[in-house]
Amino acid sequence: MGLIKRVKKNFSSIFKNLFKKKTAKIGIYGPPNAGKTTLANRIIRDWTGDAMGAVSNVPHETRRARRREGVTIESNGSKVTLDIVDTPGLATKIDFQEFMAHGLEEEEAKRRAKEATEGIIEAVKWLDDLDGVILVMDATQDPFTQVNVTVIGNMEARKLPLLIAANKIDLPESSPARIRSAFPQHPLVPISALEGQNIDTLYEEIADHFG
Amino acid sequence: MDLISEEKMDNMTAMEKIRLILDGVKEGKILVLEKGLTPTEEAKLIEMTMTEITPEGFPGIEIESYPSSQNQKLIDRIFRKPVVRTRLTVIGPANQLKTLKKDRDLISALVSSQ
DSSP states (O other): OOHHHHHHHHHHHHHHHHHOOSSEEEEEEOSTTSSHHHHHHHHHHHHHSOOOOOOOSSTTOOOSOEEEEEEEEEETTEEEEEEEEEOOOOOSBOOHHHHHTTTOOHHHHHHHHHHHHHHHHHHHHHGGGOSEEEEEEETTSOSOOHHHHHHHHHHHHHTOOEEEEEEOTTSTTOOHHHHHHHSTTSOEEEOBTTTTBTHHHHHHHHHHHHO | OEEEOHHHHHTSOHHHHHHHHHHHHHTTOOEEESSOOOHHHHHHHHHHHHHHOOSSSOOBEEEEEOOOEEOOOHHHHHTTOOOEEOOOEEEEETTTEEEEEEETTEEEEEEOOO
16 A cells, blocks of 8 residues: 555544544335345344344334444444444335235234334434435345435435445345446445345445444 | 426425325326425425325325436535435326336336226
């Protein structure tokens, strides 16, 4: 590494340490079934040995935002302490019949739909109270969904850091490159939250980006 | 279908825009906004939509807009004025408007009657 580059890096690190917040509050956002809680569980398990919440294939399994305080992530010499908020999946529509198609009884499906709408309101409200976002996208799906566009737009308007986790790369039809070309202005890490693939690279980016 | 001009939207507050959209969509209209909503207004629209969803009635909305961009004019950059440039947006009832394909500059949607 050249002398100028090293001096620049040292100054940048001193500057960061002087002014960085003690703890950054980071929201995990994304559409339903993108793998937000699976990722939250992996992060919490890897760094605290605990877990965040239940996961399932039925959409809107997470219907209340959950916050885990003081998760310290160390990677590549950088260290960051985060409050991690796992949010319910964002959507613009909720159809209780979709839950019935997953085997839920009508009453249970309606109750879940009602709770899901409340969860989405909660997730939107959290946007006002965060220092940054990890946006989890399902790499097997079209990246230009309205939820992704809205979350990215909100972070850009607030000038807050955003990291894209292109999830489900363990599936053969996944294409992180499609997400990268859709949103080239933001850092992206292809991962499998379920299998743990590339998760160390995600931790490096988290420590670097939110520290 | 209602096509709403940029001038009309410019003269409305965020809540007026959201009310106009939700009232129109609940009547079964497809709305095409020439200018679109800011990301903050979009988030507020999602929030308000959730409060109006009912199991047998209103299922929510389908909304599609192109990604917004920050204004790159030199004068705005000098004064660090964040100006979000919003783009054309289509909104309709979730049971009548279905997005088929979307990318940075193209939205393909299917519109059906109830």
